[in-house]
Amino acid sequence: MSALETEAKSGLTRRSLVTGAVWSVPIIAAATATPLASASQCTAGTLDWAALAAGANVTTVTVPGTAPTTTATFSITYSSGSTPSAASGRVAAGPQGGVTGNYYRIEFSNPIPNNSATVRIAFNRPVTGLSFPLLDIDATTNGYRDNVEVLTAGFAAARQARVIGAGTAGDPFRMDTPYGNIAPTSNQGNVQLTWAAPVSAVEFRYFQPGDSTNSQNMVIGLGNLAVNPC
Numbered sequence: 265m266s267a268l269e270t271e272a273k274s275g276l277t278r279r280s281l282v283t284g285a286v287w288s289v290p291i292i293a294a295a296t297a298t299p300l301a302s303a304s305q306c307t308a309g310t311l312d313w314a315a316l317a318a319g320a321n322v323t324t325v326t327v328p329g330t331a332p333t334t335t336a337t338f339s340i341t342y343s344s345g346s347t348p349s350a351a352s353g354r355v356a357a358g359p360q361g362g363v364t365g366n367y368y369r370i371e372f373s374n375p376i377p378n379n380s381a382t383v384r385i386a387f388n389r390p391v392t393g394l395s396f397p398l399l400d401i402d403a404t405t406n407g408y409r410d411n412v413e414v415l416t417a418g419f420a421a422a423r424q425a426r427v428i429g430a431g432t433a434g435d436p437f438r439m440d441t442p443y444g445n446i447a448p449t450s451n452q453g454n455v456q457l458t459w460a461a462p463v464s465a466v467e468f469r470y471f472q473p474g475d476s477t478n479s480q481n482m483v484i485g486l487g488n489l490a491v492n493p494c
Contacts, residue, residue, distance in 0.1 A: 306494035307331045308393065313366035313488060318357040322368060327491055334493040335388045338368065343471075346372060346379035349481060360485040361399025362451030370470055371483035375408060380471035382415070383486070390462040391491040398468075399485035401427055401453040402446040403439040408482035409472055412437040414457065416466040422456040431455070436471075454487075 309329030316325070324337040340353050349371040356369035370381055403409040414421075414431040421431055426446060429437040437455050439446075446453040459466060470484055 305331055306492075308490065308492035309334065311336060311489040311491075313355055313368060316355045316366065318355050318366055319351075320355045322353060322355060327489070330491065330493050332389065332493055334391060334491055336489065336491075337386045337388075339384045339386075340370065341382045341384070343378070343380040345376060346381065347374055348381065349373040349483075352381070356485070359448040360483075361397065361454045361487065362449060363397075363399060363485070363487055364449075367399060368486040369483060370486065371481060372472075373481050375472050375480075375482045377472060377474045377476055380469050382467060382469045384465060384467045385489070386465035387463075387491070389493055390464050391493055392462050393458070393460060393490065393492040394463055394466065395456065395458040395491075396489040397487040398437070398455045398457065399451075399453070399487055400446060400448060401437055401439060401455065401484055403443040404445055404480075405443045407480045409443070409476045410438065410453075410482060410484055411471050411473055412455070412484070413469045413471070414466075415468055416459070416463065418459050418461050418463070419466075420458045420460070422458075424452045424454045426452040427455055431457075431468075 307329060309327045311325060311327045315328065322338045324335050327334045327336055342348050351369050352371040354369055355366050357366055358364045360367050370383060372379055398412060401410045401412060412431065413433050413436045419431070426440055427437055428440045429435045431437050439453060472482060
């Protein structure tokens with residue numbers, strides 16, 4: 265049997281084989297191009313508190329510039345007996361920790377020993393490179409003593425000159441001695457927190473230690489928040 269007769273019986277010709285090969289090329293190319301196209305649509309963004317009015321109650325906020333669109337939901341859980349101020353959990357006008365614009369405020373009125381506020385920031389999708397500063401961690405000799413324990417593992421911290429500690433339960437971020445109020449125009453009580461790996465939510469606990477006494481308010485701030493949704 266000749267080659268032509270074999271092709272005729274099988275219904276295949278060299279032309280049909282070549283045609284099939286040509287049609288397979290665009291399918292492979294399209295499959296390769298799709299991840300690249302998706303990656304090009306992924307952009308990081310920053311939640312700048314200046315975009316919100318001072319006094320605004322903060323719940324769920326869209327992080328501008330992010331693609332896919334990323335939202336951050338803020339909540340604070342206070343320990344029993346703690347008295348949050350009316351300004352806590354809201355946008356406040358600076359200065360605070362050297363920030364002259366707006367920031368997110370966490371505050372107690374008439375704090376008592378062992379009072380605490382656990383702050384949670386949750387996202388609608390996992391994010392990488394999450395970064396934000398804690399503002400104005402300081403203390404006074406016979407008054408408040410700001411302490412912060414970071415509850416979500418995997419963070420890196422860049423401390424300014426007046427902050428000591430590792431941000432853990434046994435070694436919280438706090439002011440070095442001698443104690444003294446840091447001017448709100450100074451950044452010397454700040455800590456920059458960063459999570460390089462993906463996270464869906466992070467938490468930290470702001471508290472006053474049990475051996476402190478105070479009749480004043482105590483407050484820290486949270487500055488602009490940067491995220492990458494990919």
